[in-house]
Amino acid sequence: MTSPVTTGGTAPSGTAERPARLLRAIAVAVALAGSAAAVVLALGGGELALALVSLTSLGGVAIGYVLGREDGPMPGAIRMLMFRVADELAQYRAFTKLLRDQGERITESTGGAASVIVSGLTEMDANVDRLRAKVDETEELRSLVEAIGAPVVDMLGQLQFQDVTQQQIAFLSRLSLIVDQHMIDLAKQLGDRRSMDRVGNFKEMFNKALDDCVMTSQREDHHAAAGIDLQEAGGPKIEMF
Amino acid sequence: MPSIVFIVDDSATILMSMEAILHKAGFTVDKAASGEEAVTKLQGGLKPNMIITDIHMPGMSGIDLIRKVRTMPGIQFIPILVVTTESQQAKRDEARAAKATGWLVKPVQPDDLLKVVKQILPNG
Numbered sequence: 442m443t444s445p446v447t448t449g450g451t452a453p454s455g456t457a458e459r460p461a462r463l464l465r466a467i468a469v470a471v472a473l474a475g476s477a478a479a480v481v482l483a484l485g486g487g488e489l490a491l492a493l494v495s496l497t498s499l500g501g502v503a504i505g506y507v508l509g510r511e512d513g514p515m516p517g518a519i520r521m522l523m524f525r526v527a528d529e530l531a532q533y534r535a536f537t538k539l540l541r542d543q544g545e546r547i548t549e550s551t552g553g554a555a556s557v558i559v560s561g562l563t564e565m566d567a568n569v570d571r572l573r574a575k576v577d578e579t580e581e582l583r584s585l586v587e588a589i590g591a592p593v594v595d596m597l598g599q600l601q602f603q604d605v606t607q608q609q610i611a612f613l614s615r616l617s618l619i620v621d622q623h624m625i626d627l628a629k630q631l632g633d634r635r636s637m638d639r640v641g642n643f644k645e646m647f648n649k650a651l652d653d654c655v656m657t658s659q660r661e662d663h664h665a666a667a668g669i670d671l672q673e674a675g676g677p678k679i680e681m682f
Numbered sequence: 683m684p685s686i687v688f689i690v691d692d693s694a695t696i697l698m699s700m701e702a703i704l705h706k707a708g709f710t711v712d713k714a715a716s717g718e719e720a721v722t723k724l725q726g727g728l729k730p731n732m733i734i735t736d737i738h739m740p741g742m743s744g745i746d747l748i749r750k751v752r753t754m755p756g757i758q759f760i761p762i763l764v765v766t767t768e769s770q771q772a773k774r775d776e777a778r779a780a781k782a783t784g785w786l787v788k789p790v791q792p793d794d795l796l797k798v799v800k801q802i803l804p805n806g
Contacts, residue, residue, distance in 0.1 A: 594792045604696045676774055679786050680785045
């Protein structure tokens, strides 16, 4: 899995000055060493000049080390933390995809099962009708046949649950895609603190998802999640215009 | 001669279950799995006594189908019943403006469905 983090942005506040300070210190140390060596060399002290260069260079390294100990670990730690957060975000995306895939499988399996059940019920109903036509000897037998066939139509009606469930799952998939996009945006922003302000907020995105809400229950769930106490009038189940 | 009810829905379960319920009640049923397929059948000469359509379908929506039917000579005045999971008032108003005949929210009890269909097609 590749990390979607961009590293080219401005470092978080406070860390940008440290490398510059370190570089300045090293540059001064090297310049001092070079100047001293040049003066000594001009006076004819070749060995002494070499020793001065070596000594001052070591001093520069030492200064760099000291400054590095003071300032170096923080940017690295922050960067690692940012990478880790980006990785986590990427893993969340894999997780939401898993949820969507699972939703599709539920829809497929319930759709297939519902079709088989509808076919079976329809066939059973037809057979009960045929049996009803032949059974006229005893009242008891006729009642029994009626009783067998009676629940079939209601059961056929109840199978609409599959379509309703399918649409609820499709809605969840759309929501998770929005969350995915948000995570991508966040991961991209990890290297640029100034851009964090430009990341769209969840509330707006979920409000957009409301456009795809088809059920009152979904809208009420959304309102509850957003902390809005709003009970929506869904209208009657049957309305003739 | 039994009335023809034309059901339009992208859900195979809905198509099959409604067909079974209406067929048992004595209606002849024709089906389409999309708005486009419905239009093709209607343009091909299908003359139902009533259309039952879903709203949310891939491609042509139920509302668009109603608008289209209302422009088709010969069938523009047939009753169109919307059966959908949608319950938003704005959508209902949209369906009403498109000249839908009525609105039922899924899941619909078979008795309720038959009551409404028989109200629209009293002669069966």
